[in-house]
Amino acid sequence: MLEVRDLAVAYDGVPAVEGASVTVPDGGVLAVLGPSGCGKSTLLRAVAGLEAPSAGSIRWDGRDLARVPTHRRGFALMFQDGQLFEHLTVARNVAYALRLRRVPAARREARVAELLALVGLEGFAGRMPGTLSGGERQRVSLARSLAAEPRLLLLDEPLSALDAGLRERLAGDLAAILRAAGTTTLLVTHDHEEAFAVADSLVVMRAGRVVQQGPIADVWAHPADADTALFLGYARVLEGEAAYRVLAAGDLPPAPAVALRRSALRVTDGPGLEAVVRTARATPELGRLVVELAGVGETDAVCPPGRLPAPGERVRLTLDASRLALLG
Amino acid sequence: MRRALALLGLAALPLAVLGVFFALPVAGMVGRGFWPDGAFDPGAVAEVLARPRVHRVLWFTVWTASVATAAALLLGLPAAYALHRLALPLRGLVRGLLLVPFVLPTVVVGVAFRQLLGEGGPLAGLGWEGTPVAIVLGLVFFNVAVVVRTVGAAWESLDPRPGEAAAALGASPAQVFRTVTLPALRPALAGAASVVFLFCATGFGVVLTLGGTRYSSVETEIYLLTTNLLDLPAAAALSLLQLVVVVGLLLVAARTRRGSEAVVRRRAGRAARPVRPRWRDAPQVLLTVLLLAALAAPIGALVVGSLRVDGAWSLAYYRALGSPSQDGLLAVPVATAMLNSLRTAVDATWMALLLGGLVALTVTRRSRGRGERRVRATLDGLFMLPLGVSAVTVGFGLLITLDSGVLDLRDSPLLVPIAQALVALPLVVRTLVPVLAGIDDRQRQAAASLGAGPLRAVLTVDLPVVWRPLLAAAGFAFAVSLGEFGATAFLARDDAPTMPVAIFRLIGHPGLLNYGMALAASVLLAAATAVVVLAVERLRVPAMGAF
Numbered sequence: 040m041l042e043v044r045d046l047a048v049a050y051d052g053v054p055a056v057e058g059a060s061v062t063v064p065d066g067g068v069l070a071v072l073g074p075s076g077c078g079k080s081t082l083l084r085a086v087a088g089l090e091a092p093s094a095g096s097i098r099w100d101g102r103d104l105a106r107v108p109t110h111r112r113g114f115a116l117m118f119q120d121g122q123l124f125e126h127l128t129v130a131r132n133v134a135y136a137l138r139l140r141r142v143p144a145a146r147r148e149a150r151v152a153e154l155l156a157l158v159g160l161e162g163f164a165g166r167m168p169g170t171l172s173g174g175e176r177q178r179v180s181l182a183r184s185l186a187a188e189p190r191l192l193l194l195d196e197p198l199s200a201l202d203a204g205l206r207e208r209l210a211g212d213l214a215a216i217l218r219a220a221g222t223t224t225l226l227v228t229h230d231h232e233e234a235f236a237v238a239d240s241l242v243v244m245r246a247g248r249v250v251q252q253g254p255i256a257d258v259w260a261h262p263a264d265a266d267t268a269l270f271l272g273y274a275r276v277l278e279g280e281a282a283y284r285v286l287a288a289g290d291l292p293p294a295p296a297v298a299l300r301r302s303a304l305r306v307t308d309g310p311g312l313e314a315v316v317r318t319a320r321a322t323p324e325l326g327r328l329v330v331e332l333a334g335v336g337e338t339d340a341v342c343p344p345g346r347l348p349a350p351g352e353r354v355r356l357t358l359d360a361s362r363l364a365l366l367g
Numbered sequence: 368m369r370r371a372l373a374l375l376g377l378a379a380l381p382l383a384v385l386g387v388f389f390a391l392p393v394a395g396m397v398g399r400g401f402w403p404d405g406a407f408d409p410g411a412v413a414e415v416l417a418r419p420r421v422h423r424v425l426w427f428t429v430w431t432a433s434v435a436t437a438a439a440l441l442l443g444l445p446a447a448y449a450l451h452r453l454a455l456p457l458r459g460l461v462r463g464l465l466l467v468p469f470v471l472p473t474v475v476v477g478v479a480f481r482q483l484l485g486e487g488g489p490l491a492g493l494g495w496e497g498t499p500v501a502i503v504l505g506l507v508f509f510n511v512a513v514v515v516r517t518v519g520a521a522w523e524s525l526d527p528r529p530g531e532a533a534a535a536l537g538a539s540p541a542q543v544f545r546t547v548t549l550p551a552l553r554p555a556l557a558g559a560a561s562v563v564f565l566f567c568a569t570g571f572g573v574v575l576t577l578g579g580t581r582y583s584s585v586e587t588e589i590y591l592l593t594t595n596l597l598d599l600p601a602a603a604a605l606s607l608l609q610l611v612v613v614v615g616l617l618l619v620a621a622r623t624r625r626g627s628e629a630v631v632r633r634r635a636g637r638a639a640r641p642v643r644p645r646w647r648d649a650p651q652v653l654l655t656v657l658l659l660a661a662l663a664a665p666i667g668a669l670v671v672g673s674l675r676v677d678g679a680w681s682l683a684y685y686r687a688l689g690s691p692s693q694d695g696l697l698a699v700p701v702a703t704a705m706l707n708s709l710r711t712a713v714d715a716t717w718m719a720l721l722l723g724g725l726v727a728l729t730v731t732r733r734s735r736g737r738g739e740r741r742v743r744a745t746l747d748g749l750f751m752l753p754l755g756v757s758a759v760t761v762g763f764g765l766l767i768t769l770d771s772g773v774l775d776l777r778d779s780p781l782l783v784p785i786a787q788a789l790v791a792l793p794l795v796v797r798t799l800v801p802v803l804a805g806i807d808d809r810q811r812q813a814a815a816s817l818g819a820g821p822l823r824a825v826l827t828v829d830l831p832v833v834w835r836p837l838l839a840a841a842g843f844a845f846a847v848s849l850g851e852f853g854a855t856a857f858l859a860r861d862d863a864p865t866m867p868v869a870i871f872r873l874i875g876h877p878g879l880l881n882y883g884m885a886l887a888a889s890v891l892l893a894a895a896t897a898v899v900v901l902a903v904e905r906l907r908v909p910a911m912g913a914f
Contacts, residue, residue: 087812087816090735091735109812110814110815110820110821113818115817122810122812124810139818139819139823187816
């Protein structure tokens with residue numbers, strides 16, 4: 040179990056991480072989510088032993104790691120761009136940690152084949168990294184990290200360098216592979232979709248500090264504040280009078296603020312909130328609208344794709360309680 | 368704390384060597400100037416600096432070095448373009464040949480120019496022998512390669528897309544060059560200029576052989592003051608002056624280099640392939656051919672001169688190299704001096720590689736924090752110092768400081784190689800540092816996170832990238848050691864002269880046979896260095912010879 044307590048890291052006196060406490064239970068997959076520059080990568084690098092903390096402690100199973108160098112921690116770090124060893128074949132890359140431990144050749148080869156199969160790259164053993172696509176490189180990098188049988192796997196934006204379609208597919212694969220291998224994992228990312236797809240619990244960081252943490256569904260349903268909600272993919276946060284009006288329309292208890300996803304308000308034929316359409320845009324699955332809601336202001340809404348209203352048209356909206364979060 | 372200790376541990380050996388064999392002698396030299404009779408007396412130094420002759424020497428050094436630097440830049444720029452951006456036939460060979468003058472022994476170059484411009488030479492009619500023109504030509508001959516290398520390497524790694532963007536916005540090729548290419552090359556140009564100026568201002572062998580006693584630069588003046596006039600305070604004063612100027616120049620060079628290395632790193636991998644030459648490239652190609660011809664002329668004159676005996680072709684001078692000289696001028700045959708040179712160069716090479724490798728490794732490790740970064744930058748600059756400090760100062764300083772009882776190395780056969788290794792050290796460091804610095808540190812971090820210890824990480828990540836540059840640096844150091852003259856002139860024992868020392872003795876004494884033997888010996892030495900450099904050039908290390 041990894042326990043990071045009150046960790047602080049500074050670069051030339053400028054704090055990058057302050058008072059961060061994070062725990063990853065054995066077998067758990069924790070995602071650290073935050074915008075770029077929030078200190079999440081620094082946190083990861085400190086756990087890997089690549090940055091020296093200026094305060095706080097990092098422990099594994101209760102043992103302090105302050106004096107343990109990177110190569111003795113048993114934490115495999117996978118970089119955003121893979122960092123494969125370009126002069127070694129795919130098989131040699133994957134076998135790197137096994138060779139360091141002088142695993143006998145037969146067992147090594149079997150393990151490499153097994154890992155390449157796990158990441159879906161059978162038959163790539165003899166290829167050179169230079170001939171691989173971005174997605175393939177990340178898969179090799181993952182296999183190389185898993186081959187080390189790390190006590191903890193550290194993933195630094197593992198999918199960010201890939202294009203959108205590939206990222207989505209690989210995120211699913213990654214989650215399945217990590218569950219299959221049962222590897223304790225700490226993942227940092229700025230992409231909430233990636234975090235949701237891969238992790239089971241979440242830490243949200245901002246400006247070097249942890250602002251919220253918990254099981255992924257809890258964080259998702261109850262963002263700590265407006266900024267967190269927006270970062271988690273909520274489209275708008277309404278406060279005060281505007282929040283009361285919208286919540287009242289959905290027969291929900293009043294709250295000082297409410298975070299809405301873009302599909303929280305839906306065009307209806309029945310009764311609902313009156314609104315004027317500002318812009319309307321058709322997508323394959325939904326019509327997406329920006330509407331002016333009396334007493335609330337501009338907000339988003341959706342409608343069935345076949346019945347796109349024109350700008351200026353009056354519509355009535357109903358609230359979908361599963362697509363919003365109440366803020367305290 | 369542990370990191371600081373590790374850093375110092377890695378740098379300890381090079382620092383110790385630099386301290387004992389460089390800082391100590393230089394300090395000893397300077398000390399003799401300020402403490403002439405054991406008591407501190409800066410008046411002597413001030414008096415020296417006020418001498419009219421010293422002013423003349425200083426002015427001569429500055430203007431010849433400036434003119435030579437400007438000429439080297441102007442001549443080198445077209446060649447840098449033609450040889451690094453155009454897909455010319457034989458360009459690899461030509462690039463190698465251009466590098467030969469840079470490592471040619473200074474004495475050989477002096478002899479070659481005398482042969483070209485002197486009495487009976489093909490260009491004797493110009494009347495340049497013994498004039499500053501000959502000295503400037505000699506300096507340019509040496510340093511064009513530095514410009515071609517440094518600027519060429521930067522040009523080669525330039526991202527072509529900004530230029531293409533400018534062209535798409537309507538800029539003519541000349542405008543693209545002026546507004547995009549030239550600004551991007553500015554760090555490399557400034558770096559090359561400062562280093563060339565440094566080499567020109569501290570050039571020893573060329574000025575000594577071509578200028579005699581009539582024209583003196585600061586460096587040769589130090590030599591004359593110490594050996595002929597035994598005026599140590601004056602020599603020390605000049606050494607000090609040179610040291611101050613050199614440190615200033617190195618700081619400038621380091622600043623400009625920081626820019627160019629960053630450029631190279633950022634754009635590596637996106638560099639343009641060399642393009643097929645078009646008609647508008649004709650002037651640059653022509654200038655390159657002319658440059659090559661101009662560089663070949665003195666060498667040609669040297670070779671021809673060594674083969675002409677009494678108006679007929681003969682190998683007599685070469686045959687004479689095998690036997691001891693008649694008048695006892697040299698204690699051993701020149702052939703033995705050649706063997707001495709080769710043996711010394713081998714020793715100097717492994718020393719320079721060991722020290723340079725450690726220095727390069729130390730200064731390119733990732734720094735944590737500003738303080739550590741500053742320590743590394745200081746170390747980097749410190750090991751550049753031998754580049755500019757008078758080899759004469761080092762040589763003579765070694766002679767006077769190493770007899771202090773504790774460390775009597777004056778008769779050690781390792782003294783000459785050590786001095787030569789220090790001269791070659793900056794070149795080794797400058798060849799290796801850009802390569803090591805270009806390696807993404809996350810590669811090492813990835814290796815460490817997979818369980819590789821520091822040594823293992825170096826083997827996995829650094830060695831595959833660095834072995835070629837290491838080999839190239841070895842060849843480079845070998846060639847430089849073969850030709851080193853300034854420090855060796857003081858340190859080589861009479862019964863074990865190196866080739867440059869033997870050649871200098873031979874040309875310093877009258878007699879047709881002596882001169883002829885000097886020519887033949889120069890040809891052999893030039894051939895040896897050329898072979899080494901051309902072999903190394905086949906390794907295609909862009910940073911070699913670039914600063």
